[in-house]
Amino acid sequence: MKDFIIPDDRDMGTPARTGAPVTLTIDGFEVTVPEGTSVMRAAAEAGISVPKLCATDSVEAFGSCRLCVVEIEGRRGTPSSCTTPVAPGMVVHTGSSKVRKIRRGVMELYISDHPLDCLTCSANGDCELQDMAGAVGLRDVRYTAPEGGALDNHFEARNTSGENHRYLPKDESNPYFTYDPSKCIVCSRCVRACEEVQGTFALTIEGRGFDSRVSAGNALDDFLSSDCVSCGACVQACPTATLQEKSVVELGTPERSVVTTCAYCGVGCSFKAEMQGDTLVRMVPWKNGKANRGHSCVKGRFAYGYAHHQDRILNPMIRENITDPWREVSWDEALSFAASRMRGLQETYGQKSIGVITSSRCTNEETYLVQKLARAVFMNNNTDTCARVCHSPTGYGLGQTFGTSAGTQDFDSVEHTDVVIVIGANPTDGHPVFASRLKKRLRAGAKLIVIDPRRIDLVKSAHVEAAHHLPLRPGTNVAVVTALAHTIVTEKLYDEEFIRTRCDWDEFQAYAEFVSDPRHSPEATEELTRVPAAELRAAARLFATGGNGAIYYGLGVTEHSQGSTTVMGIANLAMLTGNVGRPGVGVNPLRGQNNVQGSCDMGSFPHELPGYRHVKLPEVRKIFEDAWGVSIDPEPGLRIPNMLDAAVDGTFKGLYCQGEDILQSDPDTKHVAAGLAAMECVIVHDLFLNETANYAHVFLPGSTFLEKDGTFTNAERRINRVRKVMAPMNGYSDWEVTQLLANAMLKESGGANWTYTHPSQIMDEIAATTPSFAGVTYDLLDEKGSVQWPCNEDHPDGTPLMHVDGFMRGKGRFIVTEYVATDEKTGPRFPLLLTTGRVLSQYNVGAQTRRTANSIWHGEDVLEIHPHDAENRGLHEGDWVKLASRSGETALRAHITERVAPGVVYTTFHHPDTQANVVTTDFSDWATNCPEYKVTAVQVSASNGPSEWQEDYAAQAEQSRRILPAAE
Template identity: 40%
Template sequence: MTNSINEISGADFILACGTNTAECHPVIGYKVNKAVRNGAKLVVVDPRETDFALMATEHLQLKPGTDIAFFNGLANVIINENLWNKEFVNNRTENFEALKETVAKYTPEYVEGITGIPAEKIKEVARAYAGAERATILYTMGVTQHICGTHNVFAVANLAMLCGQIGRESTGVNPLRGQNNVQGACDMGALPNVLTGYQSVADPAVREKFGKAWNCTVPEKAGLTVGEMMNAAAQGDVKAMFIMGENPVLSDADIGHVAEGLAKLDFLVVQDIFLTETAQYADVVLPAACFAEKDGTFTNTERRVQRVRKAVEPPGEALADWEIICRLANAMGYQMSYSSPADIMDEIAGLTPSYGGISFSRLEQKGIQWPCPTPDHPGTPFLHAEKFSRGLGKFHAVEHVPPDEQPDEEYPFILSTGRRLYHYHTGTMTRKGVLNDFMPADYLEINSADAGRLGINDGDKVKVKSRRGSIKITAKVTDTVPPGVVFASFHFAETPINRLTNPKFDAIAKIPELKVCAAKVCAVNVTK
């Protein structure tokens, strides 16, 4: 997030796109609710009419996979009606003319034909966003999990810069992370092309710095993303794999292909707190400590680094992740001699400019938001106050790209996936206790008009099929989804929806198009 969670409640306009915030991020949903109670206008852009959409001032029910057209349509209105922030654009950005030229054809009427959002609503939202004193944009994987996901984010950033709604309190571009330490994992280099703090492996000076600290040669070539690893495993190019705290057999797109890749490996190690579906493919399972059984830090979605303190001892032979990694490294002949998580944090601070002033002693008092370059720096509640990290903010002129799969005669529905309130990712933790009692099984949301046409009643078993596989699942007849769209979550091994999803990915970020694939639905004859 460019801004802080608490700042959301101070916004007077909130544009929430591709996010079911109330269910997937309830704490942040509370801040949105507070802003609305204080008089803020909330616009939710989502194909589904969720409870979050129902609390909005305006719900724009766009067709899945048409986000760029929508954002370009807003920019078109703002530029044509002379509503853009000229001082901000002139002083702090570049490439405006390219954006202006590209969005010229995205008139509200043209965009209505692509997105299904009425032209007048597009005009209203554009004027309200541009005219707000403090407008913030929230988004999640409904924006990113497309073959054009990176360009979707460019379009979001274009809108914020165009109106100068960034670099100030209660404004900004704010992606909401889906898990508690996803931000921290990325910050620490759990990406194939960077080291800690997003320092590129392609930079010789970065490689030299880390090479000296670690007494090794840092490879200059970027590694593979998760999807690329699974493809390489299936092709026999990757022979061994180490999976930590991840359950790709349920969470990745086209999980039949994932299972094929894992089965072909010569050796698979899984490090986790439970015997997950992925761990069942492993040659060796290493038991890890959970969050309450170890010391360390998490970095949350607002870039806040916070202390994690051990409450209980880990069971059996389970160890903290860092201890397992150190033991493995030492066994393989590379000396790792960290004595504690505090020791590791000191190394992080020494090698990572954005974490340079963060230490366990400071975190004992409260969490600190990076960038925090020096020990006397208070942390940074919001980014880009004076300038962007690259200097001038760059407008990226991007065009609408339709989803990789379109509905057709054989597969007439769009299948989209997401989360439910009571569960978390693949249910590894939430399906072990009381939360599973609240929701022990998933269901397929299908519009009442579609259900009536297909002879499907609420509670019937249905078969859902895509070009990659099929599953059976209970139908929930509802007008939450529009005609032609069906929706289910990926939490349940009994109904593994990602058996169906499309692995085609964004060319830049390599994120698969989990939010849109073509599917067919039919009733299943079962004895009740």
């Protein structure tokens, strides 16, 4: 194993600053730091650690503990080094006898109100209070309680006579960490982390002086019932055992750590996996991680317990028919069973009768191998990925307008933005760490425009309020985006110089004429979109004139019949206003899963080889034909919905599905089930017997992100390393399983074996064949931490910002975006519009998060419905309701809320027993077949409980998951 040296991640005490250099002297050493830096941080830069308790570099200095006092020549008194900015020529003494004496006195006071149970304390070995007592040389505590009198402290437990009213018991309500008030030193680091880093403002200090206590929410709240989102920032900031991970309480302090990448959303946070042997003690966000800058959310920080959940399947299994119980077999038997079935299907039904689905939850290397399996072993292009059902319109739309399928910025860019449009995304739930960074910028004065049918948290929450919320009717994105462009063009607010130099001027003329038509005006479209015209015009003016304008969007844009058109409309808006090619601007798709970007980059789509190059191009095919020694089919293959259609038609018979659960995640469940049931060999490669596995003949156990090496590429094109911290419980990393399957199939046809022994070799092959990855190696990633593609000869360190001097395609292209109403229309039978999404605590189909304590926050999918619509139907909070569309029906509980507009209902798709997708339809984006999840005409009515379909489904699933006891 290659050693990876973790770069310096000392706590520097206060945050870094940028500015003109300032030189000062600290303890006789000259040090030069940026203007605005604290004396404490300057000392740390010089290698001198000033004792501190209330300061940490994730939050601004507070100056409350008085432990970091120093002497500065020519200044009176002993200022705290954390709150004192450096000045030129300043001469600082951090260790004079005067400050030593003060510090010892301060520590003595702290320790007089702290239990001395260090040896059995959960923070033993990881406690800054303990460290500081040592650092200041505390040897004695003179303050003791008066004899016979009541103890005035916070830590002696109450006795039977009710003494010590100050004692508060431990709050263990949060499933992942405890709050022990008896250990608290009231440094406020947790409160400030909650405010400054996370931006939730759930914590406060209640009371004054000796009565001061950390408090979550109101007086009657505990951590669980408060607004706390369990991001872990407070736990990380806490210097003592007051806020402590329960896993550390249980296991003890970790002995080593490995930097790796989160396996949840597309933010792609870097974490330190802190270990004892091969036991994971905790995941701690890594402060040098460039996507997250030391922050995390409840999923990445805490929800990793699924990796060792009892439901995990560790042995391969096969069965003749999907009605049979599973039979555990050896890897050899499972692979030769799978290989001969797949080969047999090709012999009987033709070369194109089988295919693969790659996973956005697997690494780049694994995804690359799965699409290679289709193209070079199956010898067809039937490969697709779950990006089909989320961001495929981004690929098409940005490809057409800018020339490449990726976000233009890095996440740091948000720190330079002045006006943000968030459209069809709910970052506080879907991309929480990015949301925290955005909220921080908003609190510093940037303006926000939210375009969303729901009143999402960003519209108004603690210290954040959108300047404009455009609550559009689901399905009218194109009309709204075009009306914004109409306003910008007709009011002459566009950036003519940018357009003339960077875009095709003739196409702009045609576009400007199109959008200027009065039928695109906010007034003309108001009736359709339900967005007040004046509000829309004000939003357009703000975006065009408010400085750096950035657009962040999510699946509320793409998952529509006109998903691709809206993406183009967004690109048009950015070009119109000159908001491309510098920090603080750009078009930023927020990717749903951790490796959506990577799985697209790796050639998972049936029409594209790695690097977004069409299979029809002979020069591109030649690169891979030479590398792989095969000839590649020049015709595009089937996309996921096409595979299912072809399966129902009887021409598609076999599927290798890695790390996806299409039965739960894809629309129109009944159609997906019919397609799967029609196949003769479905190979599911996953951690768990997921819903798709109900229809599988072969189950290959998968490995978690903790058990393999590889890379993930996040929404900012950042290639981050995934590092193996423990051996795969199932025996093989996923890339090894794909290789075994490929070799089993090649054995049948007499082809040459695949012989990768480490994922770095797969990355070398990717680099050799794909220009945008040409410079990427594992050595480079170890050296730099991460790089953003394109990374090649021209950009050896990667590319944080795209289209800086020109668009990838040359001139930026304006595309006419005509609004076309979806055919999914409301009517008397189905009068409401259903839109779907996710919540903070659960992730996608929930296979991972449902198997953690996260379910305490979201144990079931509920239907959000406006009070007006609920009243019309006689529904009350918590009632069972039937949700029906032309595709199917399901039942779930109602939650009555004004977050949704009248006429709109909303639910999540995290739980298979609800199966929201039994209701969604097979309508899809015109260009890419991305399903229209976000608009379904539905009816809601009172119900007694689960629908008949749900009961049948549950029975079938249970039947299908039977496993025969292993033979002796």
